[in-house]
Amino acid sequence: xxxxxxxxxxxxxxxxxxxxxxxxxxxxxxxxxxxxxxxxxxxxxxxxxxxxxxxxxxxxxxxxxxxxxxxxxxxxxxxxxxxxxxxxxxxxxxxxxxxxxxxxxxxxxxxx
Amino acid sequence: xxxxxxxxxxxxxxxxxxxxxxxxxxxxxxxxxxxxxxxxxxxxxxxxxxxxxxxxxxxxxxxxxxxxxxxxxxxxxxxxxxxxxxxxxxxxxxxxxxxxxxxxxxxxxxxxxxxxxx
Numbered sequence: 001x002x003x004x005x006x007x008x009x010x011x012x013x014x015x016x017x018x019x020x021x022x023x024x025x026x027x028x029x030x031x032x033x034x035x036x037x038x039x040x041x042x043x044x045x046x047x048x049x050x051x052x053x054x055x056x057x058x059x060x061x062x063x064x065x066x067x068x069x070x071x072x073x074x075x076x077x078x079x080x081x082x083x084x085x086x087x088x089x090x091x092x093x094x095x096x097x098x099x100x101x102x103x104x105x106x107x108x109x110x111x112x
Numbered sequence: 113x114x115x116x117x118x119x120x121x122x123x124x125x126x127x128x129x130x131x132x133x134x135x136x137x138x139x140x141x142x143x144x145x146x147x148x149x150x151x152x153x154x155x156x157x158x159x160x161x162x163x164x165x166x167x168x169x170x171x172x173x174x175x176x177x178x179x180x181x182x183x184x185x186x187x188x189x190x191x192x193x194x195x196x197x198x199x200x201x202x203x204x205x206x207x208x209x210x211x212x213x214x215x216x217x218x219x220x221x222x223x224x225x226x227x228x229x230x
Contacts, residue, residue, distance in 0.1 A: 004155070032216040043116060044221040051216055089156070093217045098144060098209060100219060102155040 006103035020076045021106040023090035027071035031095040080110040118222030135206030141186035142208035150203040196229040
């Protein structure tokens with residue numbers, strides 16, 4: 001059974017702090033790793049699609065890295081703002097299938 | 113772009129009744145739609161994959177006669193929970209992918225439906 005783990009499960013940070021989360025996934029049959037940002041009562045919003053070992057992607061204050069050999073991805077938020085408060089999900093997909101396997105998410109609360 | 117809507121956003125029903133949830137891709141043609149379920153403190157779990165015009169493929173452990181999926185057009189898929197029971201109470205969310213939207217299997221999600229069965 002393929003398993004995706006995210007840590008921490010939740011965290012609280014002060015406005016202006018930088019933070020990061022981890023997504024661990026199986027290192028075999030890797031195709032892509034997806035990061036989503038999910039606010040309550042809204043649709044999960046795609047942040048990054050990561051495919052190559054060593055990939056680094058950036059969107060404003062949010063960036064992500066990928067290590068497919070060891071099976072992990074980091075998501076970084078620089079200078080957290082209250083509007084960054086959300087659950088951050090990662091999903092792993094294998095070659096040959098369109099299916100996603102999700103982690104349980106990291107719930108971030110940024111305190112003003 | 114790549115907007116997916118889902119209705120209703122929440123529903124409460126009596127045990128034994130059936131509930132239909134709609135998932136629509138608003139600005140693209142969705143060749144494949146996915147239905148997920150999430151129980152408290154657990155991850156989104158794939159229930160089934162549906163391709164337009166063909167029967168859905170269900171994941172192991174998901175009863176196809178209980179969770180009826182119809183993907184009759186390129187913009188609409190429905191999930192019907194038949195004879196719902198309290199243990200079916202959960203959060204159901206759909207996603208869609210299309211041939212000209214996204215890359216590397218990217219899926220676009222609806223906002224989800226909270227089902228409570230009394």
